[in-house]
Amino acid sequence: MGDPAGLAGPDGVRLGTSTGRAVVLAAVLGSGMTMLDGTVVNVALRTIGEDLDASLAELQWITNGYLLSLASLILLGGSLGDRFGRRRVFVVGTVWFAVASLACGVAPTPEALIVARILQGVGAALLTPGSLAMIQGAFVRDDRAQAIGSWSGFTSIAAALGPLVGGALVQYASWRWIFLVNLPIATLTVVVAQRAVPETLDPDAPRRFDALGAVLAALALGGLTYALIEWGGALAPWAVVVTVVAAAAYVVDERRSDHPMLPLGVFADRTFSAANAMTLVVYAALGAVLFFLVLQLQTVTGYGALGAGLATLPITICMLLLASQGGRLGSRIGPRIPMTVGPLVMAAGTLLLLRVGAGSSYWSDVLPGLAVFGLGLALMVAPLTATVLAAVADEHAGIASGVNNAVARAGSLLAVAALPAVVGLRGEEYADPVVFDAAYDSATLVCAALLALGGAGSWLTIRDPGIGESAAPRAEG
Template sequence: MSDSTGFAGVRLGTAAGRAVVLAAVLGSGMTMLDGTVVNVALHTIGEELDASLAELQWVTNGYLLSLASFILLGGSLGDRFGRRRVFVVGTVWFAAASLLCGIAPTPGVLIAARVLQGIGAALLTPGSLAMIQGAFVPTDRAKAIGAWSGLGSIAAAIGPFVGGGLVQYASWRWIFLINLPLAVVTVVVAQRAVPETQDPNAPRRFDVLGAGLVALALGGLTYALIEWGSPLAPWALVVMALAAVGYVADERRSDHPMLPLGIFRDRTFTAANAMTLVVYAALGAVLFFLVLQLQTVSGYGALEAGLATLPITVCMLLLAAKGGELATRIGPRVPMTVGPLVMAAGTLLLVRVGADVNYWTDVLPGLTVFGLGLALMVAPLTATVLAAAPDEHAGIASGVNNAVARAGSLLAVAALPIAVGLMGDDYADPAVFDAAYQQATTICAVLLALGGVISWVTIRDPGV
């Protein structure tokens, strides 16, 4: 149990420390896995459920929408009622929604289940990082975050591999059903070994109205982007604008805001989140387009497409924790600048993926370079965001950064297909999709380079 300050004082090298990291990795890794594993199954889901491109976008974005909308509320609930407790509740919710995804008979039911799944993820995701921030002594937090980032990101990277195997040799439904045993293990480890921590100064009431307005704003914008050209798209933009204005007004007047706006007065916190928005927009779009390109244009099966992304897994496994250690020694500015630039270079190499693809010359180099940049960036970015916020707002700071990352992916997956001319069932037409892929990949490279520039201009190392 935590002391009166809300922190438990656990050391990383102890059994308790390893258990905290394990529980956090299992929980957040499950949501990361599900956030990426779906990409590899989209083609098959579209064929079996007779879904349009817009419906496939909603299968991805329904999850991201509810996750981004409610993740701040999830962080606040953890700070108030206990980070471990809310983490466990979120894990159970996520598992129940995964079951509904796995038995969904139509695209509409699957989309609804994905929205519910995102709410569960919004409860457990900020809790996973806040448990680390609250449990460990300050001197061990950076290393613990590095281990969490590396191991957790592996779950996101192996998503296409796991998904490919399940889709090709079992059914796409198993990419959701596999979450049930993972959730059981996560709950057992958390309940038995993780100390409970919370913010003793957390507000007694919660800004449910603020969370609802965020959902309306993001939902309106996402609908307008995906359904661009429909009669309802302009009205969705109106809803988005009104909800955004209402959210800012609500946060300013509320005595229990979901997001204390004063947290953005810290330049480093704001800059790191701006960089997160553009980098994770590109990251989400690259994975979305690449896996479809490999299946639709290059003729890969689901498992082959999943295996193709293995270099990212290897880079994250071997180097992500080292990225955190490097940032501890030299400061976060250089890793947060060079990482996205290296990812941009890798993305440009992936432009060559096409009908006559050679994995060893067209796919492997690009993904390896991309993975090296990601491994260099992830831990320093996370540690910088948390260090810039007061310790008592660990849940909120984690929630903000996660919400920004998911919102970036959400908007990119919604906007880029329209921007490059994809619609209807174009995802199944090799000639049309190939041309769109080239444009989308180039746009992603530009976004990643922009992320590196933002870091260089705005991030300052401690003591500078």
């Protein structure tokens, strides 16, 4: 199934070949595993809270600790892949992720689980940019949009399956199995990657790495996350100071370094910058919708863990059936319309989810909103991803993938950190149906507004020609 030791040929591989299918399979298994863990925890939060006697802030950190380390280090992961080989770093990240998942599964306290989740995010930061960069680097140009569409669809399915898988495991086994299930998936991922995926890298990648940039990025995101979750506490103002200083120092470091973690030149391309700005607001809404909806179904509507997971199945079905078509549509007509209409349709679905509450009917109150939301997501996700990658030179595929993934995770991270406090949730109030119901309505309106903003921003800033054209990328970084 291909030469695992060699580099991809100058023309790349074709999607319909055994090697092409193996590249997509390995990328989907690895990144899908990280996507799954980004959402699977939501449905188990109440059970974890009861079992480990965790507070709301600790539950937020169980979700955000993973997102924090992932968003902070994903650019470094992309740089390592460009330098040492995307497949090699992808495999190392997959093994790291599996070991950290084992630590999550046996964690005896909330604090231990938070630490294990942070370590899990480190592994995800190594493998996630490599999964997409392997596709960009291995495939011939004409097949990339369709391959990215397949990758986007299947990995988004993994994210959407999180509540379903989590619900089943929590209800019939233990919440610990939502982490332990990663071990066989990681094993299969490594086997496929090692045996069948050709190695690709950037021969001009710098020999040194921007360790200071990685530290400053982590401090900036960590400080902001702490301030949002612990707002009102004695250390929150100091966390804001750390965020501002670290962010400013990060920009200065990236501008002066001869081996920057993030070549700021990539943002000179208008499409690249606009697509990532849209990613920030849309994925903030996506993360918050899944976080609040699953808790609303359990706390207010009275669903069990499995029922709450099954309720989100329409998103999975939409992604399974329509995501690759969304990629082909974007290739044919250009990204502007899918990236505009998709978030607007998601916003409409989010508003329909305002009907979810005490005594809600699944068929009339839950299903319509989720189906509309899933349609919009399927329309948007592949054109968005392909647009980001098409805006930079091929040798910067790891960095481009890392930037977009970092932005997406940062959006979800900040939304989950900030929205509970914004809508009035404190302490143990997440378990109070009356308080949580009111907070859910407010959070849903905020998410709909973010999605509408993302759609409007795409219309104003994204320009065709389409993703599938073979014109040279515009930004060299």
